[in-house]
Amino acid sequence: MDIRNGRISERFRYIGNKGDSISDFVLSLYLSKDSTLYVGTAYNGSGLFIFNQRSKTFTRVKQIPYNSYVLTLTEDSQGKIWTGSINEGVYYFDPKTGKSGHIKFGDRDIADFPIYSILEDKNNDMWFATEGSGLIKVNAKGQIVKKITQKNGLPSNTLFGILEDNSGNLWISSLKGLICYNIASEKIKVYTKANGLITDQFNYHSAYKDKNGMMYFGSIAGMIAFKPEELAIRQKSPPTYITDFELDNKEVGANDKNSPLKKSVIYIDTLILQYNQNNFSLKFSALNYSFSDVTQYKYRMKGLSNDWTYLTTNRNAYFTDLSPGKYTFMVQARSNVGSWVGKEKMLYIIILPPIWRSTIAYIFYTIGIIVVLYFAISYYHQLQERKNINKLKLFEHEKVKEVYQAKIEFFTNIAHEIQTPLTLISVPVERVIEKIEDYPRIKKSMLMIEKNTKRLVELIGQLLDFRQTEIEQFGLNFVNVDINNILKSQIEAFREYASEHNITIKLKVPQKHVIAFVDREALIKICSNLISNAIKYATSVASVVLSEPAEGNSSLSIVFSNDGPAIPQEFRNKIFEPFFRMRRKDKSGTGIGLPLAKSLTELHKGSLVLSSAEADNIVFKLTLPIHQDVEFQLSSWKKIN
Numbered sequence: 001m002d003i004r005n006g007r008i009s010e011r012f013r014y015i016g017n018k019g020d021s022i023s024d025f026v027l028s029l030y031l032s033k034d035s036t037l038y039v040g041t042a043y044n045g046s047g048l049f050i051f052n053q054r055s056k057t058f059t060r061v062k063q064i065p066y067n068s069y070v071l072t073l074t075e076d077s078q079g080k081i082w083t084g085s086i087n088e089g090v091y092y093f094d095p096k097t098g099k100s101g102h103i104k105f106g107d108r109d110i111a112d113f114p115i116y117s118i119l120e121d122k123n124n125d126m127w128f129a130t131e132g133s134g135l136i137k138v139n140a141k142g143q144i145v146k147k148i149t150q151k152n153g154l155p156s157n158t159l160f161g162i163l164e165d166n167s168g169n170l171w172i173s174s175l176k177g178l179i180c181y182n183i184a185s186e187k188i189k190v191y192t193k194a195n196g197l198i199t200d201q202f203n204y205h206s207a208y209k210d211k212n213g214m215m216y217f218g219s220i221a222g223m224i225a226f227k228p229e230e231l232a233i234r235q236k237s238p239p240t241y242i243t244d245f246e247l248d249n250k251e252v253g254a255n256d257k258n259s260p261l262k263k264s265v266i267y268i269d270t271l272i273l274q275y276n277q278n279n280f281s282l283k284f285s286a287l288n289y290s291f292s293d294v295t296q297y298k299y300r301m302k303g304l305s306n307d308w309t310y311l312t313t314n315r316n317a318y319f320t321d322l323s324p325g326k327y328t329f330m331v332q333a334r335s336n337v338g339s340w341v342g343k344e345k346m347l348y349i350i351i352l353p354p355i356w357r358s359t360i361a362y363i364f365y366t367i368g369i370i371v372v373l374y375f376a377i378s379y380y381h382q383l384q385e386r387k388n389i390n391k392l393k394l395f396e397h398e399k400v401k402e403v404y405q406a407k408i409e410f411f412t413n414i415a416h417e418i419q420t421p422l423t424l425i426s427v428p429v430e431r432v433i434e435k436i437e438d439y440p441r442i443k444k445s446m447l448m449i450e451k452n453t454k455r456l457v458e459l460i461g462q463l464l465d466f467r468q469t470e471i472e473q474f475g476l477n478f479v480n481v482d483i484n485n486i487l488k489s490q491i492e493a494f495r496e497y498a499s500e501h502n503i504t505i506k507l508k509v510p511q512k513h514v515i516a517f518v519d520r521e522a523l524i525k526i527c528s529n530l531i532s533n534a535i536k537y538a539t540s541v542a543s544v545v546l547s548e549p550a551e552g553n554s555s556l557s558i559v560f561s562n563d564g565p566a567i568p569q570e571f572r573n574k575i576f577e578p579f580f581r582m583r584r585k586d587k588s589g590t591g592i593g594l595p596l597a598k599s600l601t602e603l604h605k606g607s608l609v610l611s612s613a614e615a616d617n618i619v620f621k622l623t624l625p626i627h628q629d630v631e632f633q634l635s636s637w638k639k640i641n
Contacts, residue, residue, distance in 0.1 A: 016060065029073070105130070135162075156175040178197060286333030298332055299329065605628070609621055
């Protein structure tokens with residue numbers, strides 16, 4: 001071929017010596033330093049031949065075995081010719097001396113892998129690209145010093161062509177990308193479609209470096225050309241844009257209802273969200289149209305985490321349940337040569353707190369806390385003041401109680417002192433009365449003495465009974481008692497006393513007798529005091545009413561009433577206090593009767609209350625339980641749980 005005009009001037013259909021087996025499949029051509037043209041063939045009669053340009057004939061190189069496939073040819077710095085075979089390793093020979101050699105890379109009994117490319121580097125080491133055995137290094141002495149395979153980082157063990165750049169790197173085409181191997185550091189970097197290649201699969205005998213350092217590699221999809229030193233310059237990553245905004249898995253636009261976007265998310269640099277808009281995602285894309293499918297991204301959300309998240313397949317960043325606060329979303333795309341150098345796309349995001357966590361809310365909370373503390377402190381001081389007042393009242397009460405106890409002790413002691421002389425007086429008086437029938441005037445006086453003596457004894461007995469109830473030493477025996485009969489006998493006992501004071505006394509009891517378990521003597525004392533009190537303060541009428549207990553009712557009620565004057569409001573709560581008497585000179589008394597009746601009632605687990613204190617309607621209501629916890633009936637007793 002005339003390279004000046006591209007015309008074919010001669011055609012050689014067969015390669016070989018005269019009378020030699022004919023080979024017609026040329027795989028390699030090489031023009032040596034001395035302008036010798038070597039031709040390598042394959043198949044029948046294959047081998048290495050020298051073309052004589054004058055005689056237009058081919059001469060077989062005998063140092064290369066007959067029928068040895070010559071897949072590739074090269075010349076080293078010493079002038080040796082190296083050939084790569086299909087399964088017998090490497091043959092070499094020196095055209096000047098005729099010496100030759102053979103290197104096998106595998107076991108003797110096993111066929112070697114095909115060798116597609118041979119290169120001598122600047123250090124005079126030989127490199128061999130094989131199909132299946134990776135990259136092999138042989139030193140100047142012909143010794144195998146290194147085998148580099150997939151185990152060492154190659155993408156494939158099938159290699160096609162080898163070139164060396166000016167920086168000591170080997171560029172190797174393979175079945176899975178273009179490999180850059182640094183001889184000094186032994187680092188491997190692989191370039192693929194993600195880095196801008198048109199394909200990852202290269203071709204045989206398709207590697208060339210021109211005088212300017214430009215490298216050319218042929219692939220199944222075409223040829224690529226580049227300068228290695230330009231790839232060393234770190235390229236900026238392509239510009240990145242945020243293209244879509246989704247809120248709760250729904251895409252949101254600027255014109256949507258309740259949208260936080262005032263315009264398209266592409267054109268904003270600040271995004272303000274409500275507290276309940278904290279589940280969202282951002283979609284981004286780089287202006288790298290040629291390799292958009294393999295562009296890699298990294299992003300981070302400052303304020304949430306400072307670590308980068310790397311993405312290889314999708315272009316979405318998802319965020320859920322972000323707390324109110326300020327964040328900065330940062331995203332960047334990687335260049336096709338693996339560089340992250342370039343400007344990052346940033347979006348400032350502010351998530352507002354709910355109203356109850358806003359600044360105004362915290363101001364109100366602070367004010368509220370201050371107010372609460374103020375009232376709490378005020379309440380505490382008031383409470384302490386009340387406690388002090390209560391302590392003072394308790395102290396005063398204790399003092400009153402001490403005075404009261406002193407009074408009780410005094411009256412009790414006096415009562416004990418008086419009781420014995422009165423008893424000694426009453427007995428002789430009774431004897432004198434029995435023998436004084438003949439002296440009517442003296443008898444009348446003696447009867448008066450007897451009456452007043454009994455009254456004194458009765459009063460002293462009441463005082464002693466009340467003292468016993470106060471110190472809880474008054475024992476009660478609950479027996480079944482006919483309440484109707486008790487009331488009738490008491491009314492009869494007081495009828496003459498009522499008549500002397502011109503008071504009509506009435507009794508109303510049910511026809512069916514009411515039976516209750518009470519202490520007989522205690523009930524008589526209660527009733528006698530209440531009847532006596534009703535007659536004493538009545539104007540004209542005093543009455544006692546016993547109500548029939550309803551079926552299933554566990555208590556009975558007796559009402560003692562009279563038509564006396566009203567009890568002033570300020571005295572109504574004091575009439576049951578010991579020794580309390582309203583200021584009335586016309587009515588004598590000790591102030592013991594009602595307190596004694598109330599104390600005996602409470603020992604029965606009953607109640608005695610002033611139910612009415614109005615004029616002409618003074619009413620005391622006595623309520624007693626029909627049964628007690630411990631009851632005596634006839635000569636036996638029982639305990640009721």
